[in-house]
Amino acid sequence: MLNFKTKTASKITRLSIRQIDYWDRTHFIKPSVHEASGYGSMRLYSFNDLVQLKLAKTLLDKGVSLQKIRKAIIYLRKNMSEVKKPLLEIRFLTDGETIFVLTKNQKKIIDTLKSGQLVFSIALGEIVENLKGEVLTIQRERRYDVEVKGKKYSVILYADTDSDGYRMKCFSIHGCTSRGDSVEEAIEKIKEEIAKHLYYPKPAISKGGKQ
């Protein structure tokens, strides 16, 4: 079960941290896993929350007012306990003024104020798939602790931007990196690199006075 802190949710949905903050405070989209509880506490959003955030952002980008978007999200929330396949076939149509929801068996108008020409179609399934991809990308950047000669080293794993593999970098040993086609391979390689450094340490680069 994946949970996301505010910063990660911001990265994934391309909403600003402050906007997500504002939306929580105004009871629009709240972190369903763990609510904010004071300075330094941590909100935790579920994948379903991300879907809501992203749908809201998408509608906002199409010029729909926040008040109308609130209604769309309420509809979505009422009709989904979990993003299951049938719900992936929901499609939202909007021209910036009107929001329609198209499902398999009915067409529902969420909010109508002025008649207008429908120009945008937003498929919930596409939002979900796109978010899954984003989550995968973010997941690829994570920290591992590897053990070499009885000692633990902190390394970071991230996606190799030039190919489909993975890169690793050791925090405490400058210049100690590895690459692999899989996570496991990159881990093995970074271990070897760390071991090499233990045999032939390179001169540490001074960071100035701060030691």
Add this chain to the structure above:
Amino acid sequence: MLNFKTKTASKITRLSIRQIDYWDRTHFIKPSVHEASGYGSMRLYSFNDLVQLKLAKTLLDKGVSLQKIRKAIIYLRKNMSEVKKPLLEIRFLTDGETIFVLTKNQKKIIDTLKSGQLVFSIALGEIVENLKGEVLTIQRERRYDVEVKGKKYSVILYADTDSDGYRMKCFSIHGCTSRGDSVEEAIEKIKEEIAKHLYYPKPAISKGGKQ
């Protein structure tokens, strides 16, 4: 020399009317052809103004704050008296935090607050070309007066959404429309249609009491 009223500028740039209004009032992007001068007056924007509006919108969509965008627009305004070819090679790079301007001979940082990864490239030339296309599309919808049997009829010309032609509709004669591959053809055809209607008038559709 093309001038645009606020509503048209809004359509072309995809900014809201209120946002354009706010930007004028806050002395961000003012209508250079004719300024607002009271209730019911009319702002008139030049094509150059549209370029500024669209650049601002584009940067805004990339997450750049309005204050920083103001600086970019000031730079653009200082360096262009008219959107000429050399200036079309300007490119703005931004990650939402920093704005770079790349020109042929120099790289200039407009605003730097935090280092970040540059991810978006916005070519002024592309903005201009896109706006020209939008202007052409909007221009296609316009009013003409045609003369049939010594009498003038108001008709509207608009783009045919199903093909590359033009459609015309006569305001005062219900059901009187025409289509042509060119504007001239559509005009000839609507004249013929109007003449037919004069010979065989169809029953006018009552509009209720209002006559």
Add this chain to the structure above:
DNA sequence: CATTATAAATACATTAATGTATTTATAAAT
């Protein structure tokens, strides 16, 4: 030309979103 209808700006208020300093939970270092 006069009257009516419509479009556009204005005035004022409200909502939406962001900036910034501060507090405190959480992570990292020792």
Add this chain to the structure above:
DNA sequence: ATTTATAAATACATTAATGTATTTATAATG
């Protein structure tokens, strides 16, 4: 375990943008 550093929420203020009623210029009609 304790201390330090960092991240995240909060408090408060400000900017950005929008809503809505009103005024008046402009367009349309007779």
